[in-house]
Structure formats: structure tokens, C-alpha cells
Amino acid sequence: MRLFFSSGSPFARAVRVALRETGLLPRVEEVETTLRDPRSSLLPHNPVGRVPTLVLADGTALTETALILPFLDTLGGACRLLPPGDLRALADLGRVLGTMDGMAVWNRELRRPAAERSPGVIALEAVRTNRAADALEAEAASGGWALDEPPDAPRIALGCLLGYAERRHRAWTWREGRPALSAWFDAIAARPSFAATIPPVSGI
Numbered sequence: 001m002r003l004f005f006s007s008g009s010p011f012a013r014a015v016r017v018a019l020r021e022t023g024l025l026p027r028v029e030e031v032e033t034t035l036r037d038p039r040s041s042l043l044p045h046n047p048v049g050r051v052p053t054l055v056l057a058d059g060t061a062l063t064e065t066a067l068i069l070p071f072l073d074t075l076g077g078a079c080r081l082l083p084p085g086d087l088r089a090l091a092d093l094g095r096v097l098g099t100m101d102g103m104a105v106w107n108r109e110l111r112r113p114a115a116e117r118s119p120g121v122i123a124l125e126a127v128r129t130n131r132a133a134d135a136l137e138a139e140a141a142s143g144g145w146a147l148d149e150p151p152d153a154p155r156i157a158l159g160c161l162l163g164y165a166e167r168r169h170r171a172w173t174w175r176e177g178r179p180a181l182s183a184w185f186d187a188i189a190a191r192p193s194f195a196a197t198i199p200p201v202s203g204i
């Protein structure tokens with residue numbers, strides 16, 4: 001199997017962390033690719049052109065983080081990412097991936113030339129992202145999101161969301177007023193799976 005990723009993508013990072021936490025990494029070749037590039041090595045496998053994309057031995061290309069993570073659970077790794085029937089985990093994963101989507105849209109706007117940015121889109125996504133982060137802070141402050149076992153899919157995704165804010169989207173001062181989430185992030189970021197996949201710092 002081959003996993004196409006880009007080093008800055010929090011979605012692809014979630015799959016890369018999951019491969020390390022489950023011990024499945026030796027079965028997958030990680031291939032760094034380019035995005036929004038007509039010559040990208042990913043396009044012959046996936047015309048959508050987004051990462052993560054997991055290409056199976058028979059050529060099937062799985063895309064979308066929310067589909068790839070449950071697929072990894074079928075491969076018999078050392079720990080489960082989404083325990084069967086755990087609706088709480090599914091709900092948490094959906095909420096974190098939705099927040100990641102919003103932050104990615106916000107970030108994309110900031111990468112445009114100033115004259116092409118939409119203040120309306122930026123304001124909407126900033127409000128969405130802060131609202132979701134405030135809910136996560138309240139949960140972490142009241143003992144939620146415990147890290148006493150290998151992280152499951154929602155915890156991995158949350159670590160990647162905050163890791164993106166920390167290094168790729170520093171326009172958002174996400175730690176301010178969120179001490180519980182900050183401490184939670186520092187703990188998960190210290191895991192070897194996170195240290196091995198840390199994204200480069202961007203100018204935003």
C-alpha cells in the first residue's frame with residue numbers, strides 16, 4: 001500500500017500518526033506529493049488530487065480521512081482507531097474533522113493575495129473554529145479526552161488539528177483562554193507518532 005501525503009496537511013498527518021500508533025507503518029510506503037499541481041504524482045491514482053490518499057495493492061485509491069481511518073482498523077493493527085459501535089468516538093471524530101475543514105478554509109483565504117481575500121469567509125470560519133475549540137476546552141477542562149491509552153481516531157485528529165494551528169495557522173492564537181486544551185495538546189504532541197510527523201512552520 002502507498003499513502004500519498006503532504007507534510008503540511010493535518011488530514012494526511014492524522015493517517016500517518018494512525019499508521020504509527022497501530023504499528024501498521026511497515027505495511028505502507030509513505031509518498032510525499034505535491035498539491036494543486038497538474039504534474040502531481042497523486043493525480044494518476046486519484047483525480048480528486050487531495051491527500052490523504054491510500055492506494056491499495058490492487059490499485060484502489062481510498063481518499064477522505066473519515067474513510068481511511070476505519071479502513072485501517074480492518075488491517076489488524078495493534079490498537080483500534082474506532083472501536084466498533086462507539087458512537088461517541090464517531091461523533092467526536094466528525095466534530096474534529098469538521099473543525100479541521102473550517103480551519104483549512106480560513107487558512108486558504110489567508111494564503112490568497114490580500115486583495116482576493118474574503119473578509120466574510122474569514123470571519124465565518126474564525127467564529128466556527130473558535131466556537132468548536134471553546135467546546136473542546138470545556139470538555140478537556142472537565143476531564144474529557146483522557147490520554148491514558150493509545151490515542152483513538154478522534155484524539156489523533158484533534159492532536160493534528162491543534163498541531164496545524166500551532167505550526168501552519170499561527171494567525172489563530174488558539175492557546176489563549178484554553179489552558180486545558182493547551183496542556184492536552186502538549187501531552188499528545190510528545191508522543192513519538194506526533195514527533196515523527198511534525199509539520200513545517202508556515203508563514204501564516
Ligand SMILES: N[C@@H](CCC(=O)N[C@@H](CS)C(=O)NCC(=O)O)C(=O)O
Binds near residue numbers: 010012035066
Ligand atoms: N475532506 C478531506 C480533506 C482533505 C484535504 O482538504 N486535503 C488538502 C490538504 S490539507 C488537499 O489535499 N488539498 C489539495 C487541493 O485542494 O487540491 C479529508 O478529510 O481527507
